[in-house]
Amino acid sequence: MSILVVGSVAFDSVKTPFGERNRVLGGSATYFSVAASFFTDVRLVAVVGDDFGEAEERVFRDRGIDIGDLERVPGERSFYWAGEYGFDLNTARTLDTQLNVFANFKPKLSPAARKTPFLFLGNIQPDLQVEVREQVAAQLVAADTMNYWIKNTPRELREMLRVVDLLVINDAEARELAEEANLIRAGRKILSMGPSRLIVKRGEYGAAMFTDHSYFATPAFPIEDVFDPTGAGDSFAGGMMGYLASTGVEDEQAFRRAIIYGSVMASFNVEEFGPERMLKLTWDEIRDRFRQLRAYSHFEEG
Amino acid sequence: MSILVVGSVAFDSVKTPFGERNRVLGGSATYFSVAASFFTDVRLVAVVGDDFGEAEERVFRDRGIDIGDLERVPGERSFYWAGEYGFDLNTARTLDTQLNVFANFKPKLSPAARKTPFLFLGNIQPDLQVEVREQVAAQLVAADTMNYWIKNTPRELREMLRVVDLLVINDAEARELAEEANLIRAGRKILSMGPSRLIVKRGEYGAAMFTDHSYFATPAFPIEDVFDPTGAGDSFAGGMMGYLASTGVEDEQAFRRAIIYGSVMASFNVEEFGPERMLKLTWDEIRDRFRQLRAYSHFEEG
Numbered sequence: 001m002s003i004l005v006v007g008s009v010a011f012d013s014v015k016t017p018f019g020e021r022n023r024v025l026g027g028s029a030t031y032f033s034v035a036a037s038f039f040t041d042v043r044l045v046a047v048v049g050d051d052f053g054e055a056e057e058r059v060f061r062d063r064g065i066d067i068g069d070l071e072r073v074p075g076e077r078s079f080y081w082a083g084e085y086g087f088d089l090n091t092a093r094t095l096d097t098q099l100n101v102f103a104n105f106k107p108k109l110s111p112a113a114r115k116t117p118f119l120f121l122g123n124i125q126p127d128l129q130v131e132v133r134e135q136v137a138a139q140l141v142a143a144d145t146m147n148y149w150i151k152n153t154p155r156e157l158r159e160m161l162r163v164v165d166l167l168v169i170n171d172a173e174a175r176e177l178a179e180e181a182n183l184i185r186a187g188r189k190i191l192s193m194g195p196s197r198l199i200v201k202r203g204e205y206g207a208a209m210f211t212d213h214s215y216f217a218t219p220a221f222p223i224e225d226v227f228d229p230t231g232a233g234d235s236f237a238g239g240m241m242g243y244l245a246s247t248g249v250e251d252e253q254a255f256r257r258a259i260i261y262g263s264v265m266a267s268f269n270v271e272e273f274g275p276e277r278m279l280k281l282t283w284d285e286i287r288d289r290f291r292q293l294r295a296y297s298h299f300e301e302g
Numbered sequence: 303m304s305i306l307v308v309g310s311v312a313f314d315s316v317k318t319p320f321g322e323r324n325r326v327l328g329g330s331a332t333y334f335s336v337a338a339s340f341f342t343d344v345r346l347v348a349v350v351g352d353d354f355g356e357a358e359e360r361v362f363r364d365r366g367i368d369i370g371d372l373e374r375v376p377g378e379r380s381f382y383w384a385g386e387y388g389f390d391l392n393t394a395r396t397l398d399t400q401l402n403v404f405a406n407f408k409p410k411l412s413p414a415a416r417k418t419p420f421l422f423l424g425n426i427q428p429d430l431q432v433e434v435r436e437q438v439a440a441q442l443v444a445a446d447t448m449n450y451w452i453k454n455t456p457r458e459l460r461e462m463l464r465v466v467d468l469l470v471i472n473d474a475e476a477r478e479l480a481e482e483a484n485l486i487r488a489g490r491k492i493l494s495m496g497p498s499r500l501i502v503k504r505g506e507y508g509a510a511m512f513t514d515h516s517y518f519a520t521p522a523f524p525i526e527d528v529f530d531p532t533g534a535g536d537s538f539a540g541g542m543m544g545y546l547a548s549t550g551v552e553d554e555q556a557f558r559r560a561i562i563y564g565s566v567m568a569s570f571n572v573e574e575f576g577p578e579r580m581l582k583l584t585w586d587e588i589r590d591r592f593r594q595l596r597a598y599s600h601f602e603e604g
Contacts, residue, residue, distance in 0.1 A: 087483045181389045183506065184524045204485065205507035206521065215598050219508060219519030222486045256601035296517050297599060299558035
């Protein structure tokens, strides 16, 4: 089954202790759709300016991603983010944010988009997420958000939480949203806000998944050479949702495997700047890491 | 097989957001030996003052821990630590440290102690750890250390690393010891310093284990009510070494199960002040959490 993703397509300038790149293709919808495209058909809804040209289009087309619903605003520029990572590579320091076309983004969905069975609401304003969600008759709706919305639009965020099935956020966001330092308690509190399932991304420590009657946790795939963590969370979500959509199954075991595929996609993504590593990836490499991660965390009862 | 542990027996005053306790029995050798005592025979080498009385002795005797090698210094007081935890419960703020008898501690080993097959060198001065290690003909020698020794006695610490089989430290200590932010690289670097195996405790995120040819990681047992994290690392080490000694087997699968038992013991220990929760523990409870943790991290290849 296919996936619809709504989010940002952006240009990022990124500096890490290992090098820097100017205006690399990025944005949540980009990372998500590239990762998901290894598993199933993906359709993208976003907005770009006329700095988005032939070369950028080719990235999506080469991965078979449908950009028919990608809005172009002539005479304006795409969303731009500049950031810097220190040696621990855990948190980015934002140097510049230019919303540009993104400031007035109103997602416009084609009739085909409205019928997509899997929907991922990337990290955009919660009220836009709700608007999109209401237009799509999806069987599974997942969403991401960030500390900015938790702090500044709490009412709209609460509304969004009531209309999604699955929330995919990181560790710090979960604690902030629940106002609870203990992640297990935070997880339970967030489930009471609406979603029936919560996936918490923990970076180098892996991921955890909560429902009212189950708990799952996995370590991350061990990576020695983390080059650029930008987009890791969206690559995770893309791999995770991509796998789920490819099977159409939504039982606990399918979600667990989906998290492992998400972890694998994130592990590749951080190995090079922007989405560069994912763009060279083969299915064999993905499957190998899935099996390796299983071996790394497996133990016999003895 | 039996275990010898060398470390501190102390009195701790602990304040957490959930309450406080004055002069609770603590110290690395206490937590370690109580946890290990659920699995095998334990002999303890430490030093106390005459504030260590009947009540404290009973704690060890009730768990069948051999305190024949526990040195008493009349007219002096035991090691004392006072600390406070904030809401995140991750790091303790030390309010007071009184070394007392511990300042001049020279471990004295009985002939029986020197023949113990499993040895755990708790977090004491590295040169004392080496001294003890040289007196014991053990088949497996494990050690802990801390940032204080990494910073202040690096030469002695390097010497200690050359004479132990297994190092058990936490996340931050591993990064500091290796001078490397990436934990996977840090692990490899530490293995090159001597130990053939490294176990890294990651608190609420679980644990990871490194050898030159294997990697294992597990999430932590999820705990909603973390009450007092003091002693979690030593309870982990005690459960881990206790299980290993109880089987006498040292293959990769045995070490992996040992880490799960260590995680289980730590998960119990944080649920109440000091070692109180462990002192009430039953073997059925331990086995149940072992199985639960397995279920929490298990996934099928599909």
